[in-house]
Amino acid sequence: MRKYDAMNISVTTSPAHHRQVILGSTSVYRRELLSRLRIPFEVQAPDVDETALGGESPLQLAQRLALAKAQAVAHKFPDAVVIGSDQVADLDGLALGKPGNFERATLQLRQMRGKTVVFQTAVAVVCHATGFVAQDYANVKVGFRDVSDDEITAYLLAETPYDCAGSAKSEGLGITLLEAIHSDDPTALVGLPLIRTCNMLRAAGVTLL
Secondary structure: EEEEEEOOOEEEEOOOOOOOEEEOOOOOHHHHHHHHOOOEEEEEEEOOOOOOOOOOHHHHHHHHHHHHHHHHHHHHHHOOOEEEEEEEEEOEEEOOOOOOOOOHHHHHHHHHHHOOOEEEEEEEEEEEEOOOEEEEEEEEEEEEOOOHHHHHHHHHHHHOEEEEEEEOOOOOOHHHHHEEEOOOOOOOOOOOOHHHHHHHHHHHHOOOO
């Protein structure tokens, strides 16, 4: 095991060259982000239990699930370079995932209003054939306005962001709920930190340009 110095990425040896790239995710947001790199890739759904473990921090949960997703798909496609990612909203140590419905989304936004939430987005790249394993994460600090209950309801009815950790789409109408965004890898907030992902794909031998 060695360190990939550019981003402190944990990496094993033997990078892969000219291999199939697979995104281990069903997220339409991650698919759109990865498509910006203009490389051919396929999508496979990872079969991973996303239940948090006892005592697990939001960052630890995101890191574990990102690697588990990549490894689950890589087990089925050992010759491919597989990307796994996961995002957890961290509200003072409380992990907030995808709300799933209006009621839970309302509760999340009420909890977050007037506060700073750290969105922990982890990413892993795995290729079983070469023994390549890399992990990294990006955190995004998001300041939420002290929004009213009426604003929360109007937003949720307009955008229905029930498949987003933290119940707000910054790339859409959810930006109206925010005061500030701070990150060195801004696409992480949407679901996949592309700067870190690019670094790991290059380390795995994937040609981007």
